Amino acid sequence: MKELKLMKGNEALAEAAIRAGSDAYFGYPITPQSEVIEYLMAHNPYERTGMVVLQAESEVASINMVYGAAGCGKRVLTTSSSPGISLMQEGISYIAGAELPCVVANVVRGGPGLGTIQPSQSDYFQAVKGGGHGDYKLITLAPATVQETVDYVKLAFELAFKYRNPVMILTDGIIGQMMEKVELFEQQPRLTEQFDWATKGKVSGKDHVIITSLQLQSEEQEKVNLRLQAKYREVEKNEVRYVTHHCDEEIDYMIVAFGSCARIAQKAMEEARKQGIKIGLFRPQSLYPYPYDAINKMAGKLKGILTVEMNAGQMLEDVKLAVNGKTKVEFYGRFGGMIPSPNEILNAIKTKLIGEK
Amino acid sequence: MSELIKPENLVYQKSKVLTDKVMHYCPGCGHGAAHKMLAEAIDELGIQNETIGVAPVGCSVLAYYYFDLDMTEAAHGRATAVATGIKRVMPDKYVFTYQGDGDLAAIGTGETIHTCNRGENILIVFINNGIYGMTGGQMAPTTLEGMKSSTSPFGRDIKTMGNPLKLTEIVAQLKGTYYVTRQSVHTPGNARRTKRVLKKALEYQKLNKGTCFVEIVSNCPSNWKMSPVEANKWMEENMFPFYPLGDIKVPEQ
Known part of the structure; x- marks a missing residue:
């Protein structure tokens, strides 16, 4: 039971x-x-x-x-x-x-x-x-x-x-x-x-x-x-494992994040979508083996990817390896025990991915 | 000659707990005799199928090739922690570690003391020859005052290099140890006594009363730069006065 x-x-x-x-x-x-x-x-x-x-x-x-x-x-x-x-x-x-x-x-x-x-x-x-x-x-x-x-x-x-x-x-x-x-x-x-x-x-x-x-x-x-x-x-x-949110829809942008940080990123994604931004979330569940192929397949149809982590940009390197130059890859992170807020991530989507001032 | 080689004429043979693998130990090294005594003790107790050994890092790193026993090779100094893991999940097995002075008394001091303090029901065999053999004769925690090694080329200077460590006396003070003794294998009499001691220490495991710790003071002809005979004589004259042979802690009657 x-x-x-x-x-x-x-x-x-x-x-x-x-x-x-x-x-x-x-x-x-x-x-x-x-x-x-x-x-x-x-x-x-x-x-x-x-x-x-x-x-x-x-x-x-x-x-x-x-x-x-x-x-x-x-x-x-x-x-x-x-x-x-x-x-x-x-x-x-x-x-x-x-x-x-x-x-x-x-x-x-x-x-x-x-x-x-x-x-x-x-x-x-x-x-x-x-x-x-x-x-x-x-x-x-x-x-x-x-x-x-x-x-x-x-x-x-x-x-x-x-x-x-x-x-x-x-x-x-x-x-x-x-x-x-x-x-x-x-x-x-x-x-x-x-x-x-x-x-x-x-x-x-x-x-x-x-x-x-x-x-x-x-x-x-x-x-x-x-x-x-x-x-x-x-x-x-x-043994590659991952989950996606809205990635099978028509999207321009994608966030890649893992663990607890992906839940915060999900909140930011939902808010961005409410504001009309076509964006999805890709969450690797296995970090080794890494879902290189799945991210690579997504990359071709995207204007940009934002990697969000609670570090100075570590998984970022694997995202870049996966994307292999097909689209731009940006990063937003907080570290030293600080946790990013959904608003901070939303702001990063707008400034780093879309290029708003 | 063939007349003589008959089973009924057999007076002695290699223990079946030792494999046929040729040992890599130097001529005159005490490891061979110590291995043999431990193997014979296990053989005579009839516990080959119930024993799991842990090899250290050092000259006896390849001990698992020589004992015909299930064995695990531990990281440097960690043998007693590895043995703890084995004994806790296999409490019915006889578990032993076989470690040198660098492994047990330098890098593994913490594990040694805490394993003995918890009173893990294992046998620790500690080979003390006062030097690092495998890496080429560097100073060990047990190197005697004034004794030369490749990292104390002018002799161990107590002021700058510290004192030789008597870890056996330290663990004897811990409540977790049940039987603590210091022996040697450099003469037939000493080797036989060591075998009796090892048998007793293995048998005690079934009582679940704590750790048994057997130090064997040994030699290193190659790195002491002596012949085997000279090395044994030097050991008697220099090692034994500082590391006296005999029981240090015996079970209370």
Whole structure:
């Protein structure tokens, strides 16, 4: 039976983690995501499903606990916010290199450095262009609502195991802290499958399992990289996700925005349309793989695109790659924890896209 | 000769917990004997199929090739965090880490202390030879005062480089540790004692009473720039007085 509840984003994420049949959560408190581990500690997941929850001594330890448990073929996740996610990058690179499944949620706050505890989207590059060392990719999902946050926890685990790759849920302090109506999915069973690739104690008659990202011979390491790249091409073919508003109508302009910022941009778009401006909104839900082709197809019929982000222009680079010169691409952003207002975006549509003085 | 090679004449053989892979360790290095004792301990307990190991970064980074066990390779210093993750989701398995002094007592100090403090039911095997072997003989946290290394070429100067760290004594003070001991594998007698210690430490995991921590003081002939025999003698004369062998914390009766 599905339940409708009013929940804070971080708490909904935690409840979704229990219901997704997670085996373990390892984490460390940091604003604005501490409610995730608080909720997990308060709601007895061990009694409910057998899910283990452990507060580690650091984000570095958390992600390495995730690595160890993920290597056992278990559903494991961690959550943090920007500075904590920076600390986890080494471990995420190892997890990607060893091809293990796990879910990492980043409730982004403004940076750089200690930055601010207010919401931001300034970890876009870190999430989709690397973050840690080496040629690897994180499948990155960007929810715009508390509901999507819940749904993406389940989806993220599915993708993580399908591709044996870490999946990041890139949310922010707005969605993490905001209360919204949410429909929770039913409790999923925990995994019982014994994977061949997982450490579980050597199976007699079979080779012992080694979880590693090390190949001392460069020929072997290149083979690992080629295998990873082939996997990423599959991900790019199968896992592009986005939603559009009015983009299939006759429009002159389009906004591209993701996550919470897309909801503000939607308000600006509605106001612009009321004023007679033919404009639509394109919201990527997967940031890696990025919907390059879909944006490229739109670009040909547009007079211009406005990218709106809560950063200094990060996804902007992917929009430009997608558009490939077919139309002009403008940018409007607020950063350091500041949130753009619909009016500011409307103004940017008029001045930057249409060219009004 | 073929008359002699018969199963009934067999008095000793390589543990089946070790693979046939040729070890990359230098001649005279203690890792070979330490691996062998740990493998025999696991073999004698009959827990090969119930054991998961964690390899470190350092000379024993490739330990997973030599133990015929399911194993995970950890990032530098993070072995006990990785082992925590494994043990928490596989509480019925025997879990151990095998780490050197750079891995456990420098970059991984935080993880080591907190894992022991939580009393994770794992075995930590700590190989202390007072030097970074794999990267070519740099100073370790456990390098003795005055001891030469490639980053303390005139000997470790306490004033500027700090003191050698006795992490084993530190973790012995933590409530989470159940059994803490310091051994060696440089003579047959010491090696056999170490095996008994490792067996005991593995068996204790079933009691769920806390972390077992076994330090093995070892050598590094290559980076100490000594012959294996000289290295063992130097270890006895210099390492053992500072890192005395014996039990540091034993289970309360």
